[in-house]
Amino acid sequence: MDGSETSVDYIAFMLRGVWAKKTRSIGLAFAVAFAVLIVVTLQVTSSSLEQSAAAVMSVGKANITVVQKGVADILSSTIDEGELGSIRRTPGVTSAVGVLVGTQKVNADNPVFIEIGINPTDLAAFGVTVVAGHPYTASATNQVMLGWRAAANLGLHVGDRFHALGTWNTVVGIYSTGNAFGDAGAMFPLPAVQGYNRLPGVVTLVFVKVANSSSSRAINAVVRRITYAMPQLTTITTASQFGRADVTLVYLKAAVTASSVLAIAIGAVIVGNTMLLSLFERTREFGLLRAVGWTRRRLIGLLLGESLVLALVGAALGVALSFAAISLLGQVPSLRGVLHVTFSANAFARGLATAVGMTILGSLYPSIRAARLVPLKALSYE
Amino acid sequence: MSEITNDRASSPVFTGPSSLGETAPAVELRHVSKSYERTTRALDQIDLRIGVGEFVAVTGPSGCGKSTMLHLIAALDVPTSGSVLIDGRDLTSWRDLSRYRREHVGLVFQLHNLLASQTLLANVEVVMFGTEASVHERRARARDLLAQVDLAGRERRRPTQLSGGERQRVAIARALANHPTLLLADEPTGSLDSVSAGHVLNLFNAVHATGVTIILVTHDLTIAAAAERVIHMRDGAVVADVPTTAPN
Structure with missing residues (x-):
């Protein structure tokens, strides 16, 4: 028995x-x-x-996301323009888009609204498609593009006004990134966000695309080069690596x-x-x-x-x-x-x-x- | 009362070892002593042989050692000295005494010891869990035994819904479930009225008729008279061992 x-x-x-x-x-x-x-x-x-x-990281559809190492949360990361330039010059890198990410409370339904500062020349590399209106210009002031989800949630259209970065901005375009998190935010010219946050020449994240993006060896080679040249930065290629940057997490x-x-x-x-x-x-x-x-x-x-x-x-x-x-x-x-x-x-x-x-x-x-x-x-x- | 059957040879649930010899007694105690805490001697150098198929009653006053002897034969306790042999085999040679109790011994207690949360059917089936019997065979055997103790149709009842005598009949059915060669009963009628005690005694007689060796501990001489042989104990020793005139 x-x-x-x-x-x-x-x-x-x-x-x-x-x-x-x-x-x-x-x-x-x-x-x-x-x-x-x-x-x-x-x-x-x-x-x-x-x-x-992870959604913040994946907005840019990059092979590698570069972040400052050991920050409390990824939005506290600061990467200066010199480092951004070095990343762009790294062999194997085809594009490196620097963005400054901030948040603001728009209303009770949108207590954490994502604001992305990005140069209009980087929009295509960042995977942004303008679905209505047009992009802002690089030096524009008081211009904003809303993600289509944000526009729908807020009931705004091209030509409407939207209060952000401490001022009223004109909605010049509606965009889509194919990422729910990115499409629920807004994009501004990079200098406008840097100025408002008093972070001139600084970006939060750098989204890197690699020449041979289907090859993990090629991606790893770029990762090694970036982290060797700039040990103060860290790279993220999978969701499980977020802890490298986001200590709070x-x-x-x-x-x-x-x-x-x-x-x-x-x-x-x-x-x-x-x-x-x-x-x-x-x-x-x-x-x-x-x-x-x-x-x-x-x-x-x-x-x-x-x-x-x-x-x-x-x-x-x-x-x-x-x-x-x-x-x-x-x-x-x-x-x-x-x-x-x-x-x-x-x-x-x-x-x-x-x-x-x-x-x-x-x-x-x-x-x-x-x-x-x-x-x-x-x-x-x- | 229906006829009790205990056909080990033809039974699908029989899983026990074969008999170790026709001539070996069913139970043999050799110089068995049992002491508790070094001072209290419950059994003192008992020598006893009980033949296969015998119906033996053990009587004596409270504390004379009759229950202790039963517990040693049931392998619920171990002797301080001496040997207990079942079918000629020393109990200490059994690697698994649980198996011995399950396959060779049927136990009936004074207080029935039925599981209150379980149905009567489950109370009988419980001893068959883990045997080679299939679910169907177990269920059929339990139903059959309950029918034999006149409890057919009440399989789904709980023990709390029965009288004392009926509970004891369930306990007897449970004791017979695995076709034991040895039925050990400790004061099985001690808590019953005379009518219920009579029914239980009839069941023991029916079981005895199937060839099962029965050792029945009782202080009631009327009950003891139903056995073939009465062993009288006092102060841990056998003081009389006499056949009765019971018509067995």
């Missing part, structure tokens, strides 16, 4: 055992659900913020991991405590099962199986609660425009792993203790 029984009647036997202690089982499932809620919510929030950062992910571990640990303690109480209540039952020939392994299997049932119920409940919590977070005014909620499979996999992990962890010791009961003593337990 081993612990691998999975027949219908055995599973029914297990489920009746769980259902027999309804209050305790429901309480335990809620404890699991609460831990899953914390883990999934933090995970989704963190990955959403990461995706927002790294800290946030670390905090998410720490909080998740803490939630699992607390949950496991609650599960363990509840299972121990259950062990005392069910001592005679376990003694009987051992007396009639159940092996220790089978008894551990039964108890872990019961825990697994509760873990799955708790995971389902936790995921449902996290859906609600994240939807509520998305309604918080200060998070609109920053938190683009995406429910990834990874987040739910983590939720499930949390539920299973904490219940197995918490119930392992009580299960082993139950299996080590001396049948005769357990049968006479009062």
